[in-house]
Amino acid sequence: MCKEAFCIAGESQAGGVLIVSDHASDRVPDDIDLGIDPELLNEHVAIDIGVAGVALQLVEHRGYAAFLANVSRLVCDCNRAEDSPGVIPHASDGHAIPGNLFDIAGREERLERFYRPYHEALAALLDRAPPRLIVSLHSFTPRLASAPNEQRPWQCGILYNEDDRAARLVIPLLEAEGLKVGDQQPYSGKLLNETMNRHAEAHRRPYFGIEIRQDQIRDAAGQADWAERLLRVIPQVAAALT
Numbered sequence: 001m002c003k004e005a006f007c008i009a010g011e012s013q014a015g016g017v018l019i020v021s022d023h024a025s026d027r028v029p030d031d032i033d034l035g036i037d038p039e040l041l042n043e044h045v046a047i048d049i050g051v052a053g054v055a056l057q058l059v060e061h062r063g064y065a066a067f068l069a070n071v072s073r074l075v076c077d078c079n080r081a082e083d084s085p086g087v088i089p090h091a092s093d094g095h096a097i098p099g100n101l102f103d104i105a106g107r108e109e110r111l112e113r114f115y116r117p118y119h120e121a122l123a124a125l126l127d128r129a130p131p132r133l134i135v136s137l138h139s140f141t142p143r144l145a146s147a148p149n150e151q152r153p154w155q156c157g158i159l160y161n162e163d164d165r166a167a168r169l170v171i172p173l174l175e176a177e178g179l180k181v182g183d184q185q186p187y188s189g190k191l192l193n194e195t196m197n198r199h200a201e202a203h204r205r206p207y208f209g210i211e212i213r214q215d216q217i218r219d220a221a222g223q224a225d226w227a228e229r230l231l232r233v234i235p236q237v238a239a240a241l242t
Contacts, residue, residue, distance in 0.1 A: 002070055003070065003117065003121070004029070004070065004071070004113070004114070004117070005069070005070055005071060005076075005078075005113070005114045005115075005117040005118040005121070006067060006068060006069060006070050006117070006118050006121055006122070007024075007025075007066075007067075007068045007070045008065065008066070008067055008068075008121075008125065009055065009056055009059045009065065009066040009068065010058075010059030010060075010064050010065035010066055011065055012065035012125055012128070012129040012131075013063060013065070013129055013131075014129045014130050014131070015063075015130075015131070015132050016063040016064060016065060016129070016131050016132065017058075017063060017064050017065075017131055017132065017133050017134075017135060017234055017238060018064075018065050018066070018067060018125070018126070018129075018131040018133075018134050018135070019055045019058055019059070019064065019065070019066040019067070019068075019135050019137050020066075020067045020068075020122065020134060020135070020136050020137065020195060020196075020199075021048065021051045021052065021055055021066065021067070021068045021069060021136075021137045021138065022048075022069050022073070022077070022078045022079035022136075022138070022195050023047055023048035023051070023069060023073045023077070023079065023138060024047070024048060024051050024052040024055065024068040024069050024070075024137075025047060025052070025068065025069050025070050025071055025072060026041045026042065026046045026047040026072050027070060027071050027072055027075075028041065028071070028072050028074070028075055029071070029075070032075060032099065033099045034074055034075070034097055034098075034099035034100065035097065035098035035099035036074070036095065036096075036097060036098075036099070040074075040095060041072065041074075043141075044093070044139075044140070044141040044214060045073075045074065045092040045093050045095055046072045046073060046074050047072060047073065048073075048137075048138050048139040048140075048214075049139055049141075049214040049217070049218055050139050050212065050214055050216070050217030050218055050222065050223055050226075051137050051138060051139050051212070051217070052068060053217065053220065053223035054137065054212070054217055054223045054226050054227050054230070055068060055137055057223060057224060057227035058227050058230060058231065061231060065129075065131075067121075067122055067125060069118065071114050073089075073092075074089060074092065074097055074100075075088075075110070075114065076088060076110055076111070076113075076114035076115050076118075077089060078114070078115055078118045078119065078194075078195060079192065079193075079194050079195045080194055081194050082111060082115060082116075084194075087111070087115060088100050088107055088110050088111075119195075119198065119199075122195070122199055123199060126199055126203075126205070130205070131205070132206070132238045132241065132242070133166060133206050133207065133208075133234065133237060133238045133241065134196070134199070134200050134205055134206070134207035135207065135208060135209075135210060135230075135234065136159070136195065136196050136200075136207060136208070136209035136210070137210060137212075138159075138209065138210065138211045138212070139211060139212045139213065139214045139216075139217060140152065140157070140186050140187070140211045140212075140213055140214065141213075141214055142213055142214065142215055152186050152213065153180055154180050154181060154182035154185055154186065154213065155179045155180050155181070155212070155213050155216055156174060156179060156181055156182070156210055156211060156212045156213065156216070157181065157182030157183070157184070157185040157186055157187070157210070157211040158170055158171050158174070158181060158182070158183060158184070158208055158209065158210055158211075159184060159187060159188065159189030159192070159193065159208070159209030159210070159211060160184075160189045160193070160196075160207075160208060160209060161189045161190050161193045161196065161197055161201055162201060163200070163201050163204070163206070163207070165206050165241060166206045166207055166208040166237050166241060167183075167208045167209075169208075169236070169237045169240050169241070170208050170210075170233060170234075170237050171183060173233045173236055173237065174229075174233060177229055177232075177233070182211075186211065187211065189209050193209065196209060206241050208237070212226060
């Protein structure tokens with residue numbers, strides 16, 4: 001089921017697992033002109049490459065559902081605070097987004113159209129079918145254009161803020177899979193965690209955020225590998241939380 005701001009895949013169940021992906025789409029509505037090279041929509045500044053493919057494979061399994069953004073983060077970044085400049089970015093990784101340079105009324109229209117429906121629908125879904133575990137699924141670029149010398153050796157990173165119950169469980173499980181796992185890398189969940197702060201931490205719902213390096217899930221084979229890996233790991237985390 002898809003609306004303009006979000007899609008829900010799989011059958012959400014109380015006591016199940018909900019995958020949440022704020023940056024799953026590169027879609028730009030036909031009536032919005034961002035003023036950018038269309039090729040940029042294939043890059044990490046517009047979409048978390050590979051996460052939709054992973055999520056859709058997970059929801060083929062009983063007990064898993066996914067809540068996915070249905071608009072590019074360049075149109076509206078739902079993993080930012082509503083009053084943050086980054087919620088409707090003017091630039092990303094050195095790329096200007098001239099179509100987002102509008103007045104307060106234009107900003108309010110964008111928030112009302114995408115941001116608020118996204119968060120209202122996610123809140124309603126969580127209330128209707130409280131999951132045992134929420135997994136915030138993202139991906140990160142191996143190299144930022146704005147920081148080309150920054151080393152990003154991790155195959156994945158685990159993010160969290162104050163509530164690290166699930167994070168502390170999943171990190172050693174992923175390391176046991178032979179992965180180099182970043183703890184609060186390449187970003188810190190203390191700084192970039194708006195959706196989970198609002199819908200998980202504020203309600204004491206167990207969660208962990210995972211950032212998968214994009215070269216790991218850029219193609220179908222990589223997405224299948226990671227879906228299988230998460231299907232091994234997530235049930236162990238959920239079981240240990242009870």
